[in-house]
Amino acid sequence: MHYVIVGNSAAAVGAVESIRRVDPRGEITVLSAEAEHVYSRPLIAHLVAGEVKENQMAYRPADFYTAHSVRARLGERVSAVDCARRRVTLASGETIGYDRLLLTTGSAVTRPSVLDRQLEGLVTFQTYADARKVLALLRAGKRQAVVVGAGLIGLRAADALKKAGAAVTVVEFLPRVLTRVLDAEASALVENLLRESGLNVLTGRAVREVLAREGAVSGVVLDDGEKLACQILVAATGVKPDLALAGDLATDHGILVNEYFQTSYSTVYAAGDVAQTRDLPRGVPRVNANWPNAHAQGRIAGLNMAGRPTPYPGSLGMNTVTFGGVPVISLGVFDPEAEEEKGYEVKIRKNPDRHIYQKLVFKENRLKGAIFIGDLGYCGAVKDMIAEQLLTGIIKDAILEEKYQLYGFLRKRRAEKLEGKQIRWPESYTSAQKYVKSFNEETWTERERDLRPW
Numbered sequence: 054m055h056y057v058i059v060g061n062s063a064a065a066v067g068a069v070e071s072i073r074r075v076d077p078r079g080e081i082t083v084l085s086a087e088a089e090h091v092y093s094r095p096l097i098a099h100l101v102a103g104e105v106k107e108n109q110m111a112y113r114p115a116d117f118y119t120a121h122s123v124r125a126r127l128g129e130r131v132s133a134v135d136c137a138r139r140r141v142t143l144a145s146g147e148t149i150g151y152d153r154l155l156l157t158t159g160s161a162v163t164r165p166s167v168l169d170r171q172l173e174g175l176v177t178f179q180t181y182a183d184a185r186k187v188l189a190l191l192r193a194g195k196r197q198a199v200v201v202g203a204g205l206i207g208l209r210a211a212d213a214l215k216k217a218g219a220a221v222t223v224v225e226f227l228p229r230v231l232t233r234v235l236d237a238e239a240s241a242l243v244e245n246l247l248r249e250s251g252l253n254v255l256t257g258r259a260v261r262e263v264l265a266r267e268g269a270v271s272g273v274v275l276d277d278g279e280k281l282a283c284q285i286l287v288a289a290t291g292v293k294p295d296l297a298l299a300g301d302l303a304t305d306h307g308i309l310v311n312e313y314f315q316t317s318y319s320t321v322y323a324a325g326d327v328a329q330t331r332d333l334p335r336g337v338p339r340v341n342a343n344w345p346n347a348h349a350q351g352r353i354a355g356l357n358m359a360g361r362p363t364p365y366p367g368s369l370g371m372n373t374v375t376f377g378g379v380p381v382i383s384l385g386v387f388d389p390e391a392e393e394e395k396g397y398e399v400k401i402r403k404n405p406d407r408h409i410y411q412k413l414v415f416k417e418n419r420l421k422g423a424i425f426i427g428d429l430g431y432c433g434a435v436k437d438m439i440a441e442q443l444l445t446g447i448i449k450d451a452i453l454e455e456k457y458q459l460y461g462f463l464r465k466r467r468a469e470k471l472e473g474k475q476i477r478w479p480e481s482y483t484s485a486q487k488y489v490k491s492f493n494e495e496t497w498t499e500r501e502r503d504l505r506p507w
């Protein structure tokens with residue numbers, strides 16, 4: 054059996070490790086356009102910020118490939134996949150046959166034509182190589198930066214550049230930051246945090262022109278004519294699943310896969326940022342691009358490829374970031390107003406003076422999403438409740454208040470998870486139900502109603 058894996062990141066590592074667990078003898082070839090030993094992509098921001106060193110970037114030890122008997126061909130781009138003939142073609146023209154193929158090509162950067170130029174100082178922020186370019190610019194004394202795009206990657210880049218000593222302006226076309234991660238209120242809170250931390254944030258503005266001198270960026274002109282001088286220009290205007298190798302595989306936003314990660318060709322699998330999997334809270338296919346999802350998907354895809362059928366329950370949209378020391382987390386359905394489906398119920402608890410904003414989103418007595426800023430409260434338990442789509446019962450009114458029902462719930466969860474005790478969760482409770490005065494551990498009904506205002 055010859056397994057070929059295109060990509061060498063979170064999903065690929067998960068796949069290699071689980072294939073080897075099931076099949077110690079099959080051949081594994083990893084093909085990656087990037088030349089580096091497998092590294093932790095999220096750390097590139099910390100590398101630029103000076104918070105981690107190059108020797109801390111590796112995601113697995115130096116002997117990872119040999120220890121797993123993997124033929125790693127790093128720095129080799131695949132240019133085409135022929136699913137019918139079961140072979141891939143490299144950019145060099147060489148072809149490699151496979152029995153099982155896994156595509157883990159991740160996300161591709163998208164940028165408007167105005168930012169799509171070859172200039173010294175104009176960079177994207179997606180790879181180790183990008184981070185090295187930024188570090189070289191900083192070492193050469195370039196200290197004025199403009200980051201275009203206030204999504205997670207743009208803001209991570211901006212934060213890192215600021216920590217590295219650059220004066221940074223963020224230019225965002227939309228009226229607010231982190232539109233794909235936060236609701237409007239949370240977004241305003243984060244924007245204040247960013248400004249307080251020393252970033253210049255311009256929303257509702259676009260770059261009209263890039264100014265260059267002798268092949269190097271010297272500034273940008275915004276849509277209202279304002280000029281900003283800069284020697285570092287980061288294009289962080291978006292990413293999307295990299296479908297360059299998808300060919301005639303069935304795709305939507307990403308490559309469509311079944312619960313065993315098979316694409317429309319049964320010998321071709323896809324996992325990680327490039328794949329569209331069942332979104333746990335919404336129950337529909339969606340690309341939920343993050344590191345833990347990619348790794349888990351690769352791990353399960355690997356088991357299936359090696360002949361151990363293992364269904365994947367689905368993925369959860371999850372984003373975590375810290376700005377100015379304040380943690381920001383969003384999970385699942387964080388902004389019901391932006392959803393096609395209606396009928397969500399929202400509970401919010403906030404204290405703007407302390408940069409605290411907590412929001413829970415419910416539907417049909419299940420938690421569908423959340424935002425936590427400043428105070429993570431029971432974020433871990435909330436994440437589990439969203440991922441497992443548990444009925445929330447009385448917990449609905451107790452989570453943000455951290456009341457005794459919550460402690461009872463967490464105790465039971467702990468017993469269930471760590472001690473393997475079977476817990477029967479209530480099937481029908483809704484907080485609109487007439488409350489029951491005595492608390493009953495067996496039926497998990499309410500002892501008293503929380504009358505404190507939200």
Ligand SMILES: Cc1cc2nc3c(=O)[nH]c(=O)nc-3n(C[C@H](O)[C@H](O)[C@H](O)COP(=O)(O)OP(=O)(O)OC[C@H]3O[C@@H](n4cnc5c(N)ncnc54)[C@H](O)[C@@H]3O)c2cc1C
Nearest residue numbers: 060061062063064086087094095131159325326343344347
């Ligand atoms: C700056 C930054 C910060 C991030 N921070 C976080 C974070 O804090 N938390 C979090 O959960 N996620 C974070 N992410 C997202 C996370 O890194 C991704 O979700 C994760 O890396 C996806 O893993 P993957 O294995 O699907 O693909 P990727 O990591 O995108 O890797 C794709 C692989 O495919 C290879 N490849 C692509 N095309 C070809 C080809 N044609 N031929 C050969 N090889 C090819 C590439 O070389 C690469 O090895 C961050 C991302 C960035 C850019």
